[in-house]
Amino acid sequence: MKATKPADFLLRFWAMLRHSKRIFLARSTPLPVKLVLALGLLYCISPWDLLPEWLPVLGVMDDLALAALLIGWANTFSLPDDDGEEPKASAQGRPDTDRRSC
Numbered sequence: 001m002k003a004t005k006p007a008d009f010l011l012r013f014w015a016m017l018r019h020s021k022r023i024f025l026a027r028s029t030p031l032p033v034k035l036v037l038a039l040g041l042l043y044c045i046s047p048w049d050l051l052p053e054w055l056p057v058l059g060v061m062d063d064l065a066l067a068a069l070l071i072g073w074a075n076t077f078s079l080p081d082d083d084g085e086e087p088k089a090s091a092q093g094r095p096d097t098d099r100r101s102c
Contacts, residue, residue, distance in 0.1 A: 020074035028080055040070040 023029055024037050043049075044063045053059040 016071050016075050020071050022079060023074045023077050026079050029077065033074075033077065037070055037074060040066055 020037070024034060044067050047053075049059065049062060051058045051062045
């Protein structure tokens with residue numbers, strides 16, 4: 001079994017977090033999904049918890065477990081433009097990019 005480096009884990013976690021944010025902000029995401037993600041985030045940052053923070057380990061574990069579950073659940077959704085394809089090449093052979101003039 002191949003051991004993963006901590007940097008690889010952090011990069012993967014950061015990518016999952018960005019994908020979750022894009023899912024939450026996308027217009028095509030159903031309202032119930034957005035509500036569950038928003039309520040989960042509010043629970044994680046709320047001072048009122050199922051297990052209070054003053055419990056040495058359990059107080060933080062419920063927030064971390066919920067955050068991990070929400071991020072994992074949000075990553076099961078895909079966006080219509082998130083198909084993993086490279087941008088199509090233009091006539092000059094360079095990928096098309098959205099360049100806006102100032």
